[in-house]
Amino acid sequence: MSPSGTLERIGRRGGAVDAEAAFEGRATRPRPGPPPRPSPARPPTRPSGPRRPTAARQRYTFGRRVRFLRFALVGVLLLMVGRLVDVQVLRSGSYAAQGAQELAVRVTVPALRGGIYDRQGKVLALSVPTKEVLADDFQVQHPATEAAELAPLLHLPVARLTALLSERSGYVVLARNLAETAGQTVAGDNFPGITLVDSAVRALPDGGLASPVLGLVNAAGQGAAGLEYQYNRQLAGVAGGETLLESPIGVALPGTPITGRVAARPGTGLELSLDEDLQYQTEQALAAEVVASDAVSGIAEIMDVRTGQILAMANLVNNDPNKPGAAAAAAASAGLPHGNAPVAIGPDGPVSEASSDLALTQLYEPGSDFKLVTFSAALQDGVITPNTVFTVPDQILLDGSIFHDAETHPTEPMTATQIIAQSSNIGTSEIAESLGETRLLQQVRQLGFGEPTGLGFPGASPGLLAGPSQWEPTDYVSLPIGQVDAVSAQQVLDAYNAVANGGVFVHPKLVDASVTANGKVTPTPPSASKRVMSPAVAGELVPMLEQVVKVGTGTLAVIPGYTVAGKTGTSNIPIPGKDAYSKGAYMGTFVGFAPAQHPVFSAIVILDRPTPIYGGSVAAPVFAKIMGDALHRYDIPSTPGAPTDVQPHTSLAAQAQDVTG
Amino acid sequence: MSPQAAASRPLGRHPSRRAERIERNEQRRELRLVERPARRRRRVARKLAATLVLVSLVTVVVGHALLAQEQVRLSVAENQLTTEQSAHRQDVLALAQRETPERVVSQAEALHLVTPGRIVQVPYVPLDVPLATPTVAPASATTPTTASTTASTPTTSTGSSGG
Numbered sequence: 001m002s003p004s005g006t007l008e009r010i011g012r013r014g015g016a017v018d019a020e021a022a023f024e025g026r027a028t029r030p031r032p033g034p035p036p037r038p039s040p041a042r043p044p045t046r047p048s049g050p051r052r053p054t055a056a057r058q059r060y061t062f063g064r065r066v067r068f069l070r071f072a073l074v075g076v077l078l079l080m081v082g083r084l085v086d087v088q089v090l091r092s093g094s095y096a097a098q099g100a101q102e103l104a105v106r107v108t109v110p111a112l113r114g115g116i117y118d119r120q121g122k123v124l125a126l127s128v129p130t131k132e133v134l135a136d137d138f139q140v141q142h143p144a145t146e147a148a149e150l151a152p153l154l155h156l157p158v159a160r161l162t163a164l165l166s167e168r169s170g171y172v173v174l175a176r177n178l179a180e181t182a183g184q185t186v187a188g189d190n191f192p193g194i195t196l197v198d199s200a201v202r203a204l205p206d207g208g209l210a211s212p213v214l215g216l217v218n219a220a221g222q223g224a225a226g227l228e229y230q231y232n233r234q235l236a237g238v239a240g241g242e243t244l245l246e247s248p249i250g251v252a253l254p255g256t257p258i259t260g261r262v263a264a265r266p267g268t269g270l271e272l273s274l275d276e277d278l279q280y281q282t283e284q285a286l287a288a289e290v291v292a293s294d295a296v297s298g299i300a301e302i303m304d305v306r307t308g309q310i311l312a313m314a315n316l317v318n319n320d321p322n323k324p325g326a327a328a329a330a331a332a333s334a335g336l337p338h339g340n341a342p343v344a345i346g347p348d349g350p351v352s353e354a355s356s357d358l359a360l361t362q363l364y365e366p367g368s369d370f371k372l373v374t375f376s377a378a379l380q381d382g383v384i385t386p387n388t389v390f391t392v393p394d395q396i397l398l399d400g401s402i403f404h405d406a407e408t409h410p411t412e413p414m415t416a417t418q419i420i421a422q423s424s425n426i427g428t429s430e431i432a433e434s435l436g437e438t439r440l441l442q443q444v445r446q447l448g449f450g451e452p453t454g455l456g457f458p459g460a461s462p463g464l465l466a467g468p469s470q471w472e473p474t475d476y477v478s479l480p481i482g483q484v485d486a487v488s489a490q491q492v493l494d495a496y497n498a499v500a501n502g503g504v505f506v507h508p509k510l511v512d513a514s515v516t517a518n519g520k521v522t523p524t525p526p527s528a529s530k531r532v533m534s535p536a537v538a539g540e541l542v543p544m545l546e547q548v549v550k551v552g553t554g555t556l557a558v559i560p561g562y563t564v565a566g567k568t569g570t571s572n573i574p575i576p577g578k579d580a581y582s583k584g585a586y587m588g589t590f591v592g593f594a595p596a597q598h599p600v601f602s603a604i605v606i607l608d609r610p611t612p613i614y615g616g617s618v619a620a621p622v623f624a625k626i627m628g629d630a631l632h633r634y635d636i637p638s639t640p641g642a643p644t645d646v647q648p649h650t651s652l653a654a655q656a657q658d659v660t661g
Numbered sequence: 662m663s664p665q666a667a668a669s670r671p672l673g674r675h676p677s678r679r680a681e682r683i684e685r686n687e688q689r690r691e692l693r694l695v696e697r698p699a700r701r702r703r704r705v706a707r708k709l710a711a712t713l714v715l716v717s718l719v720t721v722v723v724g725h726a727l728l729a730q731e732q733v734r735l736s737v738a739e740n741q742l743t744t745e746q747s748a749h750r751q752d753v754l755a756l757a758q759r760e761t762p763e764r765v766v767s768q769a770e771a772l773h774l775v776t777p778g779r780i781v782q783v784p785y786v787p788l789d790v791p792l793a794t795p796t797v798a799p800a801s802a803t804t805p806t807t808a809s810t811t812a813s814t815p816t817t818s819t820g821s822s823g824g
Contacts (some may be wrong), residue, residue, distance in 0.1 A: 123757035129747045180747035184740075205757035280762035342766055640787065 103245045103253065106260070110198055111237030112517070113221060114267030116214055116228075118276040119311070119512060125204050125214055125228070127221075127267075131183030132199040133174040139193030140165045146191055153186050154178065165193075177201040208346055208353040210279050212315040213272075213510070215458075226357060227270065227510065229458050234514065237267030269515035273309035278302065278630055282312035285625040286605070287343035287351045290316055293588075293610035293618045298351075299359045299489045300622060302603045302630050303497055305593060308506035308527040311601070311630060315354035316345065360453065360460040363486035364587050364606070367571025367615075368423045368553075370482030372495055374432045375420055375544065377443035379537045383434050384416045386544050392419065392427040399473040403429065406570075417544045421552030423568060429477035437471050440479055446532050447495040447505070449487050454507035454528065463487040482571055493604040496567070496591045499545070500599035503538035504529050546596045557590055557620035559628045561638035565599075566592015566623065568616040573609070585609050590619035594627050595639045601630045 087095060113127035133154060140146055147161035154161070154175040164172050177199065178186070187196050202217045215226020223232035240263045245256040286300040295318060302312040345351055356362075378384040393411040395404035405424050419427030432440055444450065450465040464486040466475065478484045490508060498505040507527040514522045533541075545565035548554045553568040569589035572581035588610045593602035603626060605619040612618060630636075638644070758764070786792075 122760065123753060126750065126754050126757065128750045128754055129743070179751065180744055184744060203754050205754060206761045206763065209761075209763075277762050280766075342763070 100245075103247070104243045104259075105246045106241055106243050109240040109242060109262075109264045110200060110221060111239050111264035112200055112266040113202065113217070114235040114237065114269035114515070114517070116235075116269060117271045117515060118274050118279075119272065119309075120275070121271070122276045123205050124210060124272065124274070124276065125202060127200045127202050129180055130177040130199050130201050131180060131186070132176050132197045133178055133183070133186060134195045134197060135165055135172045135174050136170055136193045136195070137165050137167050137172055138170055141192065146194075149189070150174070150186070150191065150194070153182060153189075206276065206280075209276070209283065210274055210313065211353045212355070212357040213274065213313050225355075225458065227272075227457075230456060231270055231511070235267040235270065237517075238265040240264030266517040268517070270511050271513040271515050271521060273304070273307075273311060273509055273512045274313065275311045275633070278626075278633060279312045279314065281629045282626045283314040283316065283345060284342055285622050285629075286314045286316055287345050287349075289605075289607060289610075289618060289622045290318055291343060291350045293607055293612070294318065295588075295607040295610040295618070297354060297358060297608040298622075299362075299606040300603070300626055301359050301489060301493055302601055302626060303493055303508060305497055305500045305599045305602050306506070308494075308497070308509045308529075309512065310508055310510050312626065313357065313359055313510075315356070315358040316351045317354045319347070319350055319352055356459055357457060359489040359604075360455065360457045361488070363461055363463060363488055364608075365485070365571045365574060366482035366487050366492050367569035367587065367589065368425075368481060369492050369496075369567055369569035369571075369589055369591050370485070370487075371420060371423070371428050371480055372499070372541070372567065373443050373447060373449075374428055374435065374440065374480040375416065376447070376499070376533050376537060376541060377435055377439055378416075378431050379540050380443075380533050381435065381439065384431055386415065386417045386540050388416045389413045390416070390419065390427050390430050392424055392430065394426065396426055396429070396477070398429075398477055401474050403474075403477045417547050420544050420567070421547040421550075423548075423553050425477065425481045428480045432480040433476045437468065437475070441465075441468060441471075444479075444485065447498065448532075449485060449491050449495070453488070453490050453494065455490075455510055457510070460490075461488055463491055482569065489604050489606050492589075492591055493602060496593060496604070497602040498532050499538050499541045500565075500593035500602050501529075501538075502535045503531055503533040505532040542596055542599075545592065549592065553614075553616040554590060554592070554620045556616060557592060557623045557627075558643070559594060559624050559631065561642055561644050562594045562628075562631055562636075563596035563639045563642045564592055564594045564624070564627070565596040566590055566620075568614070568620060570613055570615045584613075586613040588613055588615035588618040590615050590623045592623060592627075594631060595636065595642075597639065600634070600636050601627060603627050603630070 112129060115123060115127065116125040118124055137143070143165035144158075144162050147158050147165055150156075151158045151161050156175065161174065164174055174194070178196075183196050186194065200221060202221075204211070204214070211226075213226055215228035215230070216224050217228050218224040221236070223229040223235060228235065241260070242258050242262070243260040244258055245253040247253060282300050282302060286298045289295070290298040297317040298314070300312065300314040301310060303310050343349060343351065345353060375384075379386075390413070391411060392405075392414045394407070394409045395402055397403075403425060405426055414422070414424060414427050416427075416431065418424075419431070435443075444465060450463050452462045453460060466479065466484045472478075475484055494505065494508060506529045509524075509527045511524055513524055516522075542565050545567060546563060548567055549557050549564045554564075554566050557564050557566055557568075567590070569587070569591070571587045571589070573585040573587060574580070575582050586609065588607045589605065591602075591604040593599040603623055605622040605626070607615075607618045607622075610618040
């Protein structure tokens, strides 16, 4: 805009105008002066068009813009203030939490796992708090120097530590299971880049003693097998936690407080019914026999007759069962002759602890042990008395199959007691036939076969029973001699324990009590029990089973000073998936109780593929050893009239009489 | 009016009134400006509030310091407790390792103790039946015998009185 135009318009109204004043917007009056000269004819400076804004309008426009700008600025400022209020006041908590969350790291504080103790409070498994030493090697400026200082504390060579601290991986585990005191020393030295994390180690002071029962704990500290798995929830406790502030690269911010600390609740321990000393003696006796007989594996178990508490439960496997005599040779080379010297149990010894509790998880055809079912049902129904006489041939032909006794003998009269004492298969089948199929199957169930034992042990099997629909005529012989059903060692022991307990079946028990971290012991409820036969029947069975040990197939089970009742078994091992038995493969067993007239303990011993094969010769001596140990350990009075000095002997005649094959 | 002006005036006709005025003036000199009670109360309240705030702040600061100190003490105690518990566990484990049957057996072997090959059980003796009285050998001929007992009759266990 040129001022000339303005001057021109003002001059047209009334003379000369103070152009400067006009421009400044001041009020001016036309000044008197010489008359206006006629203006020379000048060409119009611009073509006529829209009129230019006046100064007032300019002022107005300018002012309006300024005001607009002002309002805009105020608006922007208000928006900013609003946002500021929103951020700092209204949602400050949320933003602060978000900010803290980026730095806060929730660290889990592991709970100390509850211990496992034997019935006298001796430690079988215990968790000990330790430290795990971690390094962020990116923060380690001088690996060699730091390694030299750390080496004596971590008990590691300097060279190895230097290599670990120079890996450039950001996360290096320098040491695991470091003792708490040593860990505190490391923490106190404030090594750059070194962090200590709480951890725990599961210690087994007895090594592998009873490990198939106890189970195992995995690297994460959780139970993975056995009682450790079954009672994991109780043993594990409740992990705690705490919140730390860390930089994005994982370095704890110095001087920041630890917040949200929740203390870990230690796990509740278990007090088992096992007796550590008796367990050791049982394992030793079984190991010696596994070595001596080159058995593939062995099971031995001792149970309290009244309460069902299991005092010892041994499960061993031969480390080299494919080489006959290898175990015995290994034991001999290790300076462990078969006898009184302890057998090394472990990977380096001739035998090892089994990977699972075979007494509960492994099924086998019980063989002659199963004759108890037939005899108890027959006595209960009044079909027989102990003195009922049967005419027993040594073999019979049934449905195209030949069944025979273990030894050939002429057809002869035998009492029921003699039949069980000599373990006659044909005599037993005659009794079973008089009972009938339904009654036999009912008695099988009645004695706890085919049912869970009540222990709830992981992997425990209820067994495999033939039902009425699978019944075949030959089962009148096969079932009473234990060739139809597959059962566990625990189930067989439970059945014999019922006889020892006057006809009352008691469910087995492994856990006696819970032990809190502060030592409070809460007993578990007693095992459930039920009557499965009358006291009179049980009373009749005891002397019959006593005859097995006195004059029958189980003479090696005799214990000096005590009367013993029991039954031997030598059963075939079926080929998986085939209706046939493995040739030359047998399970040798002995199950019984003592003292016979006032039973306190019952026990079972099973050897898988022993040499010799007979339960009477391989399992019965182990039974005598472990039962004798138990009776002496618990000061059980000896039986009046019982032989006090029994010479160990081997009766080949007795050994050959209980084969069910 | 100032007291000097009042004094310079000639004595009036009413000396008593004058004296009264002088006295009043003197009394007026004693007057002083007093605050209204409400304002005073407010000031006192303000001072009190300020003092209260100050004391509160000091209390909070001191309390916070004490709290922090106690927290540090607690933390130290916790650490100590953890260490002691760990040491206790280690001791329990060490004890358990020392009393394992395996170790006991090995120690026994080191002491040349051996497991018996077989245990000879002592014959059972019923405790509810009195033991038979042992037969006493007759004394020498010169000594008069007063009594003897039979071994088979427990009722005669009153025994001999001789000797």
